Amino acid sequence: MKLPYEWQIGWRYTRAGKRTTGNGFISFIAVISMVGIALGVAALIVVLSVMNGFQREVRDRMLSVLAHVEIYSPTGAIPDWRQTATEALRNREVVAAAPYVDAQALLTRGETVSGVALRGVEPSAEAKVEDIASEMTAGRLANLTPGGFGIVLGKELAGNLDVGLGDKVTLVAPEGTMTPAGVLPRLKQFTVVGVFSSGHYEYDSGLALIDIVDAQALFRRPAPSGVRLKLKDMERAPQVAYDLSKTLSGDLYIRDWTRQNKTWFSAVQIEKRMMFIILTLIIAVAAFNLVSSLVMTVTDKQPDIAILRTLGAGRRSIMKIFFIQGVTIGFIGTALGVGFGSLLAYYIPVIVPAIEHVFQVQFLPPSVYFISELPSQLEPSDVLRIGVIAFAMSALATLYPSWRASRVKPAEALRYE
Structure with missing residues (x-):
């Protein structure tokens, strides 16, 4: 199939730069x-892939100690949590449910005091809702037993208390206890039966787990604070929370994991x-450079333009x-950038350790960042968006030089030839 002469000349100008550089x-x-x-294009793909990787890594570590969806009562206790769990499990997206008690407390050891978010859990059910049971560095979550008054601490919290x-x-x-002498704080001694490491500093340094029966007795709760749910697809948590708000009976509040950490995800x-x-x-x-390149080409090719006219x-x-010439340059540059950037982003987990090994450096010390490897997640939607924007900018950059070429007057262009 023979192409129109505009395409043939445009591609020829793209390939042949001898009059500008001598050869090449x-x-x-x-x-x-x-x-x-x-x-x-490559830099944009790599940077966004790394940011996606960090977001995924932090999100996964958050969700190792957080539920996908939480259902709780404004009164602080759900009278019949089993009914609520049964109703929630009727939703096809919900795969597990577990009761919990939420409270704030202080932990002391000698002269060291730490404020903690205390969570009363049912170990067997909790293991189905979150991954904390698989992240135990010492002991087991199953060591929490009713009346045993055992406690599981985050790794950083255990280190701060030196236990x-x-x-x-x-x-x-x-909550204190009223006595004739006034309000006295309620104290209870617990035995450390496990230590977990989620990799997220906020939870490793400020979360403690106890058995739900002990939590209800200690904080005088008649029933659990709420029910935690695990979903088949955590990305559907907002939609599932909305659906549950229409199907669950009783005066209940529902929040998904994106709302619990809304500030962080927004940032x-x-x-x-x-x-x-x-x-x-x-x-x-680079698009501005393309403009200058095409303007110089138009100036150089004025005799050719005059002859064609x-x-x-x-x-x-x-x-x-000249539009075809500029678009071809932009397309080749965009394609090279997409290919190189995607390849680099995909192999970052391999490339970065190799660089660290060769130069004996560590970009992400675990003691500072709690992530020892540079994560990367290549999103096809990001690559497509970047490619389209880069190509569109290249195409726009060709409009002025092409318009200028069309305004060349044959008589003036050939005057000195």
Whole structure:
């Protein structure tokens, strides 16, 4: 199939840069434009993939100690949590349910005092709702037994209190006991029966688990605070929470994991948008280089334009020739950037450890970041969006030089030839 002459000439101008550089595949400035677009696209893909990886890593570590959906009562206790759990399990997305008691308390050991978020759990049911049972570094979650007054601490919390398995800690409940001498705090000694490490500092340093029966007795709760749910697909948590709000009986509140950490996720999304805007400027700079490259090409090819005009080519055809040239450069640069960026983002978990090994450095010390590896998650939607934006900017950059080429007057262009 024979292509229109505009396409043939446009591709020929793209391939042949001899009049600009003496010889070579393409003019030097056009090469710089192409490389600039490719580097901008690749950098944007890699940075967004790393940010997606960090978000996934932190999210997964959060959800190792958090439920996908929580159902709780405004009164602080659900009278019949089993009925609520049964109704929730009727939803096809819900795979497990477990009761819990939430409270705030102080833990003391000698002169050390730490405030904690205390959670009363039923070990067998809790293991089905979250992954904390598989993240125990010492002891087992099943060691929590009714009346045993055992406690499971986060790794950082255990370190702050300087305790290990079998050690005693004193729990101070905020609700006091009325006596003739006044209000006295309720104290209870617990034995450390387990230590977990979720990898998330906030929970490792401020969360403690006890048996739900002990929690109800200590805080004088007539019933559990609520029910925690695990879903087949955690990404559907907001929709499932909405559906449950219509089907559950009783005056209940429902929140999913995205609402529990709304501030953090909002901050991450804002950071991603800002990084996207900042790195898109790299592509914009490369597009400006493309403008200068095409303007120089138009100036250099004025005699050719004049000859084409005298042979009957219209202004639209001249404009199309240089538009095809610019779009081809932009397409090649975008394609190279998408390919290189996607490859680099996919193999970051392999490349970064290799660099650390060669140069004997560690980019993410576990003691500082609690993540020892640089995570990466390549999202096809991000790659598609970046590619479309880069190509669109390249196409827009060709409009002015192409328009300028169409305005060349044959008589003036051939005056000095």
